[in-house]
Amino acid sequence: MKYRQRAFTLIELLVAMTIFAVLAVISYRTLDSLFKTREHLNVQSSRMRDVALLFARLENDFSAVIDRRVRNADNQKESAMRLSPLPPSENDASLVFTRGGFGGSVGASSGPQRIGYRLRDGTLQLLMWTSLDMAPRVVPQAYTALSDVRDAKWRAMDRAGNYAAEWQSNVGDLTYFPSALELSITLTSGEQYTRLFTLSAGH
Secondary structure (H helix, E strand, C coil): CCCCCCCCCHHHHHHHHHHHHHHHHHHHHHHHHHHHHHHHHHHHHHHHHHHHHHHHHHHHHHCCECCCCEECCCCCEECCEEECCCCCCCCCCCEEEEECCCECCCCCECCCEEEEEEEECCEEEEEECCCCCCCCCCCCEEEEEECCEEEEEEEEECCCCCEECCEECEECCEECCCCEEEEEEEECCCCEEEEEEECHHHC
16 A cells, blocks of 8 residues: 655645744743733832832931931021921931931941931932031032932821921920821832831930
């Protein structure tokens, strides 16, 4: 018995090539979607990590707040903590306060420090002054605390649970620290985060 070898016809080849092309397109789109999803998750994870680091930094700062008034460059006394809803000037911040010194490598702490936070050009900045009582034309050092920030709003909460966008901790000889500080930030990507920080100095 003779067997006749059957060859593919042109139509069958075209059909096979069409099916292969469709499968290739589907595979490409699937892989592209997976890569984009992974990239998005990596970016989102990185943002959440940066926000978590910022909140940890603020938690540390607020736990070390002390009642130490300072003199500004105009030789005027300022409160130990000041919160203002107005846009800060070039050498100022929205939230400014005095905190205890940072711990050294051998357990010793540095002296008290004047620091502040402000939103400038899409960046939440940490400002640090070289001394508590400022000489004329002293310029603070600005560091990036969190980038890609669209908006940042601070509120102070008193002991009765009332919120205020403005606060002065020292009125005459009396000191009134807020019970807590709230920070609400909106990233340029649209994510929103709000955190309430209790102040031991306010209790």
